[in-house]
Amino acid sequence: MNKTELIDAMAADAGVTKAAAKKALESFLGNVEKTLKEGGKISLVGFGSWSVSERAAREGRNPQTGATIQIAAKKVVKFKAGAELSDAVN
Template sequence: MNKTELIDAMAADAGITKAAAKKALESFLGNVEGSLKKGNRVSLVGFGSWSVSQRNAREGRNPSTGKTIHIPAKKVVKFKAGSDLSDAVN
């Protein structure tokens, strides 16, 4: 499912226009992104939670040349599925 298909499904399920569904989805995504940028965790009980972790710098290898390269430290977003979502998939 891509973003357009999700918007169509949300509009049909909620009985709203596609424009309203798009606005709601973009608001949700923007608020999740904003919260994660601040370093906060976003949790939807039963669905899952997003958090930000720091990945340390490390040495890696270029697969084509075999040369050692430096991989810088960075922040990464992690998602952990909630029990309801996990149960629904299994």
């Protein structure tokens, strides 16, 4: 499912216009991004949680040449599925 299909499904399920569903989805995504940028954590009980984790700098290899390269440290977003979501999938 892509973003357009999700907006269509949200509009149908909630009985709202596609424009309202798009606005709601963009607001949700924007707030998730803002919270994670500020170093916060988001938890939706039963669905899952998002958090930011630090990945340390490390040494890697270029697969084409085999040469050793330095991979810089960076922050990564992690998602952990909640119990209800995990149960629904399995």
